[in-house]
Amino acid sequence: MKKQLLAILLLVSPALALASSGEVHLDKVQINPENKESLQRGARTFVNYCLSCHSAKYQRYNRMARDLGMNEEDVIDNLMFTGDKIGDTMDIALSTKDAEKYFGAPPPDLTLVARVRGVDWLYTYLRTFYLDDSRPFGVNNLVFDKVGMPDVLWQLQGWQKPIYETETDSEGHEHRKVVGLELVEQGSQTPEEFDRTVRDLVNFLAYMAEPIKLERQALGIKVLLFLFVLLIITYLLKKEYWKDIH
Template sequence: MKKQLFAILLLVSPALALASGGEVHLDKVHIDPTNKESLQRGARTFVNYCLSCHSAKYQRYNRLARDLGMSEDDVLENLMFTGDKTGDTMDIALSSKDAKKYFGAVPPDLTLVARVRGVDWLYTYLRTFYLDDSRPFGVNNLVFDKVGMPHVLWELQGWQKPVYETETDSEGHEHKKIVELELVEQGSQTPAEYDRTVRDLVNFLAYMAEPIKLERQALGIKVLLFLFVLFIITYLLKKEYWKDIH
């Protein structure tokens, strides 16, 4: 009984973790898994800014070449920097021991992060880092308070600072609340360009979490059409067999 209860808690814990952050407003993002150019841009951003610390060990490079419309030479030239074979998984050289030493915790594998967190959460998270001198890396995040990760995309986005507003609760206590983030130092991209970069990255993360999604949806439509035709044939056969009785 205890083992069964423990297994149930493991299954529901991700949902509970997401529910605990339900008060945070999440911006909606519209991604397109059929846009191969967007996926290619997202893959380049991922390998350049994320893959040094975060692995994607359930994804293979040659799968990217096939699904993203790239040749293996393109993958070797633009997405691989370690001399691995294209059949290898997207792993990292950083060991768990060193990662814990440097960051205080092991950075999670990102293969399935889009399914765990959701694309809206990722889109909002990557756009809402702000300066906070109290944090070890000098930044905090609106949707992940006291985040332990540095803002790795700061060169692209620049730096934001929070704008506070004082509000009074039902007991008369005053609290400061962040109402918006103000860009105080622009990066190499304009806000619109950075939004597109993040959207492409989230699009790639969503693809990586479920590479077979488009095939599954296409197969589902075919199955439904087959069942519809089968229903018509079955109905006509039923009428033919029972016409003398009715």
């Protein structure tokens, strides 16, 4: 009986975790993997602001150049700061030991983060850092509470402060809850420009998570068309073979 209860708890716990994470509203984002200009802008943002600490060790520079319609020489001159050859993976110089010393834990590799978290989560997360003096880097995040990384895009977005609302629980205890964010110091971009920058970055992260997506979809359409034609031919053959039996 105990084993059965344990099995039920193991099955139910992921659903409970998803339900608890659903309290945070995620902003919807529309990305276009066919927009190579957006992907190129996203790659530039990723290299300049993310690649110092986060690797993308399952993505190669030459594959990125080919898929995004970029010249390899331009990639070497403008986007390669961690590798020596165009065929290298997008790794970082920061060692695991140093990362643990600076951040408490190594920053995760971001090659597949869009598939793990989802594009809406990433889009909301990157836009909802806010000032919090209680945190080691002076910021917290609306989606990822007690986040352990700095706001690397603050120069573009600026600084936001939280808007609190006091709630009373069933036991009569009062708690402060963040219900919104207010921009107190604008960065080098307007809110609309920053939203586009983040959208381009998320578009690039989604591309990295599945570089073959467009090719896979195109191949899927061809396969379905082939099967449809094969179905017609098979049906006509069946009628031809069985016409004399009836």
